[in-house]
Amino acid sequence: MSTADRRRKITEKLTEKGGPLKGGDLAVQFGVSRQVIVQDMAVLRAEGLQVVATPRGYMLLSPLRPEGIVKTVVTRHGDYKSMEEELRIMVNNGARVLNVIVEHPVYGEITGNLMISTPEDVSRFMDNITGSEGEPLSSLTGGVHLHTLEVRDEASWKKILRALKEKNYLPDEK
Structure with missing residues (x-):
């Protein structure tokens, strides 16, 4: 799988999951090191994806609830x-x-x-x-x-x- 394909798949997973995804789990799933996932996340952020690292894993920032x-x-x-x-x-x-x-x-x-x-x-x-x-x-x-x-x-x-x-x-x- 190419780097671009992996990053596209990571973006899809973050969008579908709606909750946190652990970097280690993504590394195992894609057959790469945890450091590669960290680099992928940095590139995705630089491209404008609103992904944050939390203690529970990576997740997309969700828009505020309308009443929030x-x-x-x-x-x-x-x-x-x-x-x-x-x-x-x-x-x-x-x-x-x-x-x-x-x-x-x-x-x-x-x-x-x-x-x-x-x-x-x-x-x-x-x-x-x-x-x-x-x-x-x-x-x-x-x-x-x-x-x-x-x-x-x-x-x-x-x-x-x-x-x-x-x-x-x-x-x-x-």
């Missing part, structure tokens, strides 16, 4: 338990956590795509991060980070903010 709005919140937590609680507050109140962003003093803004929208997604994410040798991006910034959320409406957004404030996940406003 996008909001950004600055939060702070210090350990895995509070990280999980913060994410659960968001998804249990109807949010889709699109990403996490930190401001690094050398590299500038660093974004990690999350695409977490269910309690099961939170559990998988927490299993992945606690079972790996990696650290959360917020560890680079003393726990302070941003999340971009997709929410149904302003009422959901306000409910999320109240719950985060109640648990002291919002930095002090000075």
Whole structure:
């Protein structure tokens, strides 16, 4: 199979699946290395395909739900338990956590795509991060980070903010 054919097939699979596809699974399916799949994804992005790498695999960005709005919140937590609680507050109140962003003093803004929208997604994410040798991006910034959320409406957004404030996940406003 040619490189162009493989990339076309990958695009088809991403479109059909609608959910994440693991790079390792794609590598096995196409008989190439994981690094080849990483390169394919980079080329597909450069060609305009809205594909993102998430902790669960590659997926296409979906357009916002017609009733959805996008909001950004600055939060702070210090350990895995509070990280999980913060994410659960968001998804249990109807949010889709699109990403996490930190401001690094050398590299500038660093974004990690999350695409977490269910309690099961939170559990998988927490299993992945606690079972790996990696650290959360917020560890680079003393726990302070941003999340971009997709929410149904302003009422959901306000409910999320109240719950985060109640648990002291919002930095002090000075």
